[in-house]
Amino acid sequence: xxxxxxxIRRQPLLWLLxxxxxxxxxxxxxPGAHTLLFALSVLAIVPLAGxxxxxxxxxxxxxxxxxxxxxxxxxxxxxxxxxxxxxxxAGEYTLVKASIAGAIVTNTLFVLGxxxxxxxxxxxxxxxxxxxxxxxxxxxxxxxxxxxxxSAVAQEESVAMAAFTQKLSVGLAVxxxxxxxxxxxxxxxxxxxxxxxxxxxxxxxxxPLGLALxxxxxxxxxxxxxxxxxxESVQKxxxxxxxxxxxVGFIVVALVGGAAExxxxxxxxxxxxxxLSVGIALGSASQIALFVxxxxxxxxxxxxxxxxxxxxxxxAVVMMLFATLTASLVTNSGRSAWxxxxxxxxxxxxxxxxxxxxxxxxx
Numbered sequence: 103x104x105x106x107x108x109x110i111r112r113q114p115l116l117w118l119l120x121x122x123x124x125x126x127x128x129x130x131x132x133p134g135a136h137t138l139l140f141a142l143s144v145l146a147i148v149p150l151a152g153x154x155x156x157x158x159x160x161x162x163x164x165x166x167x168x169x170x171x172x173x174x175x176x177x178x179x180x181x182x183x184x185x186x187x188x189x190x191x192a193g194e195y196t197l198v199k200a201s202i203a204g205a206i207v208t209n210t211l212f213v214l215g216x217x218x219x220x221x222x223x224x225x226x227x228x229x230x231x232x233x234x235x236x237x238x239x240x241x242x243x244x245x246x247x248x249x250x251x252x253s254a255v256a257q258e259e260s261v262a263m264a265a266f267t268q269k270l271s272v273g274l275a276v277x278x279x280x281x282x283x284x285x286x287x288x289x290x291x292x293x294x295x296x297x298x299x300x301x302x303x304x305x306x307x308x309x310p311l312g313l314a315l316x317x318x319x320x321x322x323x324x325x326x327x328x329x330x331x332x333x334e335s336v337q338k339x340x341x342x343x344x345x346x347x348x349x350v351g352f353i354v355v356a357l358v359g360g361a362a363e364x365x366x367x368x369x370x371x372x373x374x375x376x377x378l379s380v381g382i383a384l385g386s387a388s389q390i391a392l393f394v395x396x397x398x399x400x401x402x403x404x405x406x407x408x409x410x411x412x413x414x415x416x417x418a419v420v421m422m423l424f425a426t427l428t429a430s431l432v433t434n435s436g437r438s439a440w441x442x443x444x445x446x447x448x449x450x451x452x453x454x455x456x457x458x459x460x461x462x463x464x465x
Contacts, residue, residue: 117149118145118146118148118149119146119149119150119153121142121145121146121149122146122149122150122324122328124142124146125139125142125143125145125146125328125331126327126331128142129331136334136335136337136338136339136342137335137338137339137342139331139332139334139335139339140332140335140336140338140339141339142331143328143329143331143332143335143358144332144358146328147325147328147329147332147358147361148361150321150324150325150328150361151325151361151364151365151366152365153317153321154317154318154321154322154325154365154366156309156369157309157313157314157315157317157318157321160308160309160310160311160313160314161311161314161315161318183394183397183398184325184326184329184330184333185201185329185332185333185355185359186198186201186202186394186398187398187401187405188329188330188333188334189201189333190398190401190402190405190406190410191405191406193406193407193408194337195406195410196348196351197337197350197351197355198351198398198410199351199410199414199418200348200350200351200352200355200418201351201352201355201356201359202390202391202394202395202398203249203351203352203414203418203419203421203422204351204352204353204355204356205355205356205359205360205386205387205390205394206242206245206387206390206391206422206425207352207356207387207421207422207425207450207453208353208356208357208360208450209360209363209383209384209386209387209390210242210383210384210387210425210426210428210429211425211428211429211446211447211449211450211453212357212364212446212447212450213360213363213364213367213382213383213386214367214379214380214383214384214429214443214446215442215443215444215445215446215447215449215450216364216367216368216443216447217367217368217370217371217376217379217380217383217443218371218376218379218432218438218439218440218442218443218446219440219442219443219444219447220368220371220372220440220443221368221370221371221372221374221376221379221438221440221443222438222439222440222441222442222443223440224372224374225374226439227437227438227439228371228374228376228437228438228439229376229436229437229438230376230377230379230380230433230436230437230438231296231377231380231436232433232434232435232436233296234289234296234377234380234381235380235384235429235433235434235436236430236433236434237285237288237289238380238381238384238385238387238388239384239426239429239430239433241281241282241285241388241391241392242384242387242388242391242426242429243426243427243430244278244281244392245278245388245391245392245395246391246419246422246423246426248274248277248278248412249391249395249412249414249419249422250419250423251270251274252267252270252271252274252411252412252413252414253413253414253415253416253419255267255270267411267413268409268411270411270412271399271410271411271412271413272399272400274396274412275395275396275397275399275400275412276396278391278392278393278395278396279392279393279396279397281392282388282389282392282393285388285392329358329359332358336350336354336355337350340354345458346457348415348457349454349457349458352418352453352454352457353454353457353458360386363382363383363386366378366382367379367382367383370382376438380433384429384433391422395412396412398410399411399412417456417457421453424449425449425450425453428445428446428449429446432445432446
């Protein structure tokens with residue numbers, strides 16, 4: 103515990119932890135102040151993401167960057183899952199689908215891009231395991247194909263077509279979950295030697311596992327609780343700022359929900375541990391596409407007002423496809439510099455600007 107307090111005192115960003123109790127107090131006394139709650143919840147999630155980042159790096163120092171990246175992606179995606187479940191119960195399927203597509207694109211382009219950019223500013227050229235990047239990009243391409251099919255075949259609105267889309271979505275959800283499990287088996291068990299990362303000497307002493315693991319659990323719980331407040335306030339706050347549901351789900355929710363992964367990925371890149379950064383960014387994107395999205399489809403039959411399918415509006419599928427292809431191209435060499443990050447960030451900026459100015463037709 104003493105180590106934890108020393109870390110908070112040493113890093114000014116973690117002083118923002120004061121907003122964690124503040125947002126809970128504000129929710130109790132001013133539940134209708136949606137814009138205030140939105141701002142406070144964002145300010146609370148940022149330092150929690152920083153703590154989660156440091157704890158994950160400490161675990162990765164013991165388990166290796168591949169397993170550490172997977173752990174951070176899994177814990178970070180709990181935020182997206184909590185946000186999506188809250189929207190799912192409320193029947194906000196547009197927000198759910200937009201947040202799924204947005205989280206995939208945000209991790210693939212923005213999180214990976216900002217890691218390459220900031221890491222490249224400190225280190226002239228960085229290297230990472232391209233086998234791992236290729237696997238994650240391949241899994242993402244598989245998921246994009248699966249999400250493209252329902253949108254491509256369901257062109258007309260009818261009862262028969264709706265029933266077909268629901269059955270197809272359930273079948274695709276099961277296939278994607280199995281594919282994700284097989285991918286984990288391949289990378290962490292049968293061919294784990296292909297995904298080994300280089301040893302890095304770090305000046306910082308990692309936290310002991312006895313501190314890192316409880317911190318991971320506690321911070322993840324707090325992020326989930328703050329995320330529920332964020333979900334309740336984001337729609338009303340978005341209306342005040344003139345944002346559409348598609349932009350909110352695709353950009354705002356994805357960026358806030360991915361704060362934990364972003365912090366850990368950037369920190370890893372700055373310490374020249376790019377295998378950890380790539381594992382977090384692409385691993386998180388593939389986990390959302392192959393596991394979180396299919397699970398939400400299956401859970402909609404239990405907790406949603408009606409079943410949810412995997413059909414997205416064409417613009418979202420196109421953005422996911424281009425994001426996956428862009429990531430595949432830039433990670434093919436296993437080397438990176440700051441300008442590679444700029445390319446990824448600019449593709450993401452094109453998508454964000456398009457959604458803000460010309461929202462797509464929601465199916």
